[in-house]
Amino acid sequence: MDQGLNIAVANRVKFLVSVREGARNLPLLLRRPALLRLWLITARRAYIGLGVVLVSMTLLAPPAASFLADTIYSKKLVAAPVFYFVKSYRIVSNPRGDQLYLQLLMGGWAISLAVVAALFLGQIPNAIALGKDRAEFLLAKSARLSESAPEDSIRFRIMAEDLLVRGSEVTVLGERIVSTMPIGGLQSGTTNFIGAHDRYRLDRVSGGGGMGTVYAGYDTVLQRLVAIKQLFRHVVDDVQQLGRFRREGLALAKLNHNHIVPIYDLFDDDHSFWLVMELLTGGSLDERIKEQKKLGVEDSVAITTCIAQALEFAHSKGFVHRDVKPMNILFSADGTPKLTDFGTVKLERSSFHTHEGVIVGSPGYLSPEQANGASVDNRSDIYSLGISLYQMLTGKVPFEGDTSSILAQHLTKAPQPPRELNKNIPGKLESVIMVMLEKKPECRYQSIGEFMTALCYAAPVDPEQALG
Numbered sequence: 176m177d178q179g180l181n182i183a184v185a186n187r188v189k190f191l192v193s194v195r196e197g198a199r200n201l202p203l204l205l206r207r208p209a210l211l212r213l214w215l216i217t218a219r220r221a222y223i224g225l226g227v228v229l230v231s232m233t234l235l236a237p238p239a240a241s242f243l244a245d246t247i248y249s250k251k252l253v254a255a256p257v258f259y260f261v262k263s264y265r266i267v268s269n270p271r272g273d274q275l276y277l278q279l280l281m282g283g284w285a286i287s288l289a290v291v292a293a294l295f296l297g298q299i300p301n302a303i304a305l306g307k308d309r310a311e312f313l314l315a316k317s318a319r320l321s322e323s324a325p326e327d328s329i330r331f332r333i334m335a336e337d338l339l340v341r342g343s344e345v346t347v348l349g350e351r352i353v354s355t356m357p358i359g360g361l362q363s364g365t366t367n368f369i370g371a372h373d374r375y376r377l378d379r380v381s382g383g384g385g386m387g388t389v390y391a392g393y394d395t396v397l398q399r400l401v402a403i404k405q406l407f408r409h410v411v412d413d414v415q416q417l418g419r420f421r422r423e424g425l426a427l428a429k430l431n432h433n434h435i436v437p438i439y440d441l442f443d444d445d446h447s448f449w450l451v452m453e454l455l456t457g458g459s460l461d462e463r464i465k466e467q468k469k470l471g472v473e474d475s476v477a478i479t480t481c482i483a484q485a486l487e488f489a490h491s492k493g494f495v496h497r498d499v500k501p502m503n504i505l506f507s508a509d510g511t512p513k514l515t516d517f518g519t520v521k522l523e524r525s526s527f528h529t530h531e532g533v534i535v536g537s538p539g540y541l542s543p544e545q546a547n548g549a550s551v552d553n554r555s556d557i558y559s560l561g562i563s564l565y566q567m568l569t570g571k572v573p574f575e576g577d578t579s580s581i582l583a584q585h586l587t588k589a590p591q592p593p594r595e596l597n598k599n600i601p602g603k604l605e606s607v608i609m610v611m612l613e614k615k616p617e618c619r620y621q622s623i624g625e626f627m628t629a630l631c632y633a634a635p636v637d638p639e640q641a642l643g
Contacts, residue, residue, distance in 0.1 A: 190297055197299030200340055204299060206468060209337040213309075214302035221294035228287040232280075240279035248272030303340055310335035317380065368395075369444045375403055375451060391454055394439070401439060402455070406448040421448070429492060434485035436505065436515040455513060457506030460567070464501055468570045469597060472604065475567035476634045477641035478504070478512045480627065482560060485514045487623035490553040497551060499559035500540040501566060510642045538581040539572045543614045546582040554616040557626055561611025568604075569596040573612070586614070603633035 204211055248269040313335035367377045374396050381391040381402065392403045421441070428438050440451035460478065463470065470478075482504055489496060496514065503516040542558035544551050566572050573590035574581050590612050594600045607629050613619045620626035 190293075193297040193300045194293045197296035200299055200303060201296065203340045203466065204303075206465065207337055207340065209334070210302065210306045210340065213306055213338065214299055217302050217305060218295050218298040221291060221298060224294045225291045228291055232284055232287055236280060236283050240276050240283070243279060244272040244276040247275060306338040306340075310338040313338070314380075369403070369447075369449060370440070370442060375401065375440075375449075377403060392451075394451070400454045402436075402452045404450040404452065430489055430494065432485050432488045433511070434481045434513050435489070436513045452515070453507075453513075455505040455515075456508050457510060459506070460501035460504035460512065460563070463506075464566060464570065470567045472568065472599060472601065472634060473636050473641045475564060476604070476630065476636040477638040478567065479560065479564045480630065480636065480638045481512045481642075482514050482563075483623050483627050483630070486553070486556050486560065487627070489514075490556070490623060495551055495553055496556050496559075497545065498537060498540070499556050499563060500537050501563055502537075504563070512642070538578045539574065541582065541585055542616075543585045544616060546585040552616070553622065554619050557611055557619050557623065558613075558616075560626075561608055565590065565593055565608055565612070568600050568608075569593050571596070601634055604630075607633045 204214060248271045250269065250272070313331045317331040317335065369375050369377065374394065376393040376395060377390045378393060379391050381389050388405050390403045390405065392401050393399070394401050425441075428441070431437065436455065437453050438450060439453070440449075442449055442451075482499070486496060486499070498516060499514070503514060505513050505515055507513065538546075540559045540562045542551065542555040545555055562572055574584035574588065576584070590609070592605060593608055594602065594605045607626070610629070611619060611626065620629065
């Protein structure tokens, strides 16, 4: 009997712990539609409990409450005179009994619905665990297809991320997957070492984009962790695309700045093209926005200031990034933001650049001149940085829809003032953002330095203190 009691108590404690854990994760869960659907579909006990509550509270509870109220406060006879000498008796309820009846019903509904809510919350940890299992399965498929079917690989990775409470968990699951995969699962060769004398070891897939797959790896010579980017095979065969990838390496090699991801090596191996960079483990700005929905004003301004400093340095060396967006802003372990992915960079003073009329970049963050296929300069990066700052503060980009619609809006539609979406944005900061998002380049800030002066006046923030 004691053992049965202990088991019952342990089950109750376990349930209460799961309810508390579910309540803690509920805000994050609500931002993941795929995981939210999984939670609601698997909450069978909660739905059974809700059915029992509806039946009992509509059919059983009212007569029971009435009986209990009448027992505690019994009905009584009240005499009323008729024609001053004939008495008429009638049964009336005691007002206290009526009040108790209502209290019993309201209390019953409150307790019943609280139990149902607890059942729903208690299912959240189970749904999160199931989401991780499904995400791990999708990430394994993504890793296997990273080279043979890169588009499917990226799609499976995105699906996996949507099943996780935190996007950064993709990295943790990726490590577990790679540790159990055969060596050939990472690439088509028979070894997971690349480079001259097998200098670099590929440990796991950590990300991917439109041009290639990014691995977390290890430099066996300098004995340090690195990020290694491999260009997709179908891109290597494209001379123009390969040129862009080489240009990323050459550009990064010349840009030595605290807020730019440094490049360590660039080489060909086994008919593939590889770029070795610093490994950043703090996730991306895009992941932070998805997790937090909106960032605080201080954090947003601090991150923007750091990336602006990186862009100012790049512009001073004659480079225009052309693809500034939250996905290309990564964080180191100590929270330092760094700009990466210079694959679309344009060398302003070089004849080696993308021809006019070819759109390069991500639709949601393109400047109007990019959307129009025109020539770009550093003011294009200011526009894209303005879109990123807008998204940090409001949780959304100003222009949404299909690609053609987004391009048209960049050219013709004024963005919704960000303070209409977030009242905490200072008026002066909103004015700075609206100048950054002017359609005509000549109406924007003409340099990063001019923009940073205006930003410092509108929202003075110390990046080191804010991000530290």
